[in-house]
């Protein structure tokens with residue numbers, strides 16, 4: 001079962017990108033406290049994103065004619081892995097690079113590709129994901145936001161919720177109803193590109209339990225949009241969003257959310273010279289699981305590189321990966337609490353406190369654990 | 384995958400059907416089967432001349448685990464190589480666990496689709512589906528760590544440890560989930576599930592379980608100086 005997931009190796013020409021990304025990532029995090037690095041893809045730094053764009057490290061999978069690097073998903077894997085392992089602030093371009101750009105490339109018209117992709121590749125067009133609504137969380141097909149055709153285009157009304165980065169970015173790709181009502185479920189859904197500076201759009205940040213404001217409520221009140229706001233085919237929103245979610249779920253971001261504390265802890269253990277059997281077993285167990293997840297994530301990347309949309313495989317890797325990301329800070333915090341005499345650096349303690357608070361979100365964002373397991377079960381022929 | 388796998392599997396299916404596995408478990412002499420395997424030439428799979436790459440041999444070992452066939456077959460292959468047996472034995476056990484885990488997962492999915500309670504197959508119950516999904520994650524994790532450990536030449540100490548740690552962590556969890564979904568039938572001696580779950584537990588501990596092997600891995604990292612990612616890339620990938 002799941003024989004489609006087989007070991008994949010990073011092609012040398014993609015591996016060769018690593019030193020360049022690493023230099024940029026290290027520069028970006030120099031002097032940054034560990035708990036800020038632990039925010040990683042919640043960290044928002046447009047200047048850094050533009051720098052990555054200038055260095056040719058965004059839109060790696062897009063053809064060069066649209067400003068991309070004309071490489072495959074493995075190139076993106078290397079870049080993303082380095083950025084996350086360093087805890088670089090990648091939030092600004094994250095969504096655009098990971099899922100909006102492939103979506104626009106796959107479903108957009110030629111004009112839309114030319115309009116958005118080169119700017120995404122330069123780190124100048126930033127996107128957010130407009131899927132969730134108050135009544136549509138796991139049950140995404142229950143979205144009620146609605147766009148009506150007008151003589152000149154579309155008029156959008158409704159509300160999105162939990163929209164990460166909406167208060168900072170330029171565009172939302174919104175999943176909305178263009179015909180029928182919520183009882184129509186998967187039919188009648190479409191995706192629209194909404195410039196967030198339009199009249200009628202209002203955005204209210206929501207503070208999270210750690211005191212950060214990354215996600216938002218977004219209201220649409222008679223927002224007029226041009227005809228070419230529609231991305232892909234009218235009524236095909238569900239199929240498109242499913243493909244988009246495969247991009248969202250399959251990257252290495254699902255194993256490295258807590259990574260900076262792992263290295264900080266290993267550093268600490270080396271410094272205090274603690275390598276007794278019990279400690280070594282904890283370190284070794286975590287690394288064995290991490291290495292396995294990396295191999296699984298690379299296997300998923302291999303499916304993407306083969307032009308597939310590995311929905312089930314990506315769910316499998318994400319679920320196991322987020323469980324690991326959630327356990328990691330708990331295990332490290334427990335270890336350090338058992339050795340108070342070692343006086344761990346307050347930075348690592350602060351980062352652990354932060355990660356402990358936000359870790360539950362790892363298995364919510366991008367689809368909850370229960371939903372992913374349902375997808376895996378269906379993939380095994382159950383139901 | 385090597386062209387040797389299918390004939391090897393066919394041979395095992397003939398020599399070690401579940402009834403025969405039970406007899407051997409009960410102490411039956413299997414020298415006839417051993418002689419057949421000897422004749423097949425597979426015991427030379429790792430011999431220095433015209434041997435197979437370790438990655439291919441690992442798929443043969445998985446086939447042993449899948450059928451609960453004697454691991455002595457794999458051990459003989461290792462003993463006839465001229466390489467360090469200590470590095471290959473944990474890989475044999477991890478491969479056997481991976482094969483048995485595959486078997487247990489497919490038996491459990493089949494059972495979930497067939498067993499009807501409350502007027503429908505239990506596999507339609509979300510609680511059952513969630514257990515099977517997690518089980519599948521563990522089964523894939525065991526296989527991927529094994530594939531990683533057996534890529535390239537003869538396994539290194541770190542790669543051998545990697546495979547055994549991951550197999551040992553998940554073996555009992557896979558066995559337990561299989562039993563949970565099977566219900567009482569899985570506990571009965573006549574039902575074949577126990578042939579495999581029993582071995583998952585035995586193979587986990589043989590030569591050291593997850594803690595014993597994780598210690599080696601952890602010791603190696605703590606005595607190095609590179610980041611965890613660079614260490615993994617250098618020694619495992």
Ligand SMILES: Cc1cc2nc3c(=O)[nH]c(=O)nc-3n(C[C@H](O)[C@H](O)[C@H](O)COP(=O)(O)OP(=O)(O)OC[C@H]3O[C@@H](n4cnc5c(N)ncnc54)[C@H](O)[C@@H]3O)c2cc1C
Nearest residue numbers: 129130131132137138162163164361364365366367368370
């Ligand atoms: C940090 C963060 C950032 C986010 N960013 C974005 C974003 O940028 N854009 C966006 O659109 N969304 C975003 N989300 C929202 C995210 O996609 C949703 O949280 C997620 O889809 C779950 O929806 P919900 O929170 O409404 O929970 P619910 O759907 O209400 O789920 C609550 C619980 O019920 C369970 N449940 C629900 N239905 C079922 C079922 N059928 N079977 C079994 N269990 C079920 C769930 O698994 C969960 O355990 C973000 C969320 C977080 C935490």
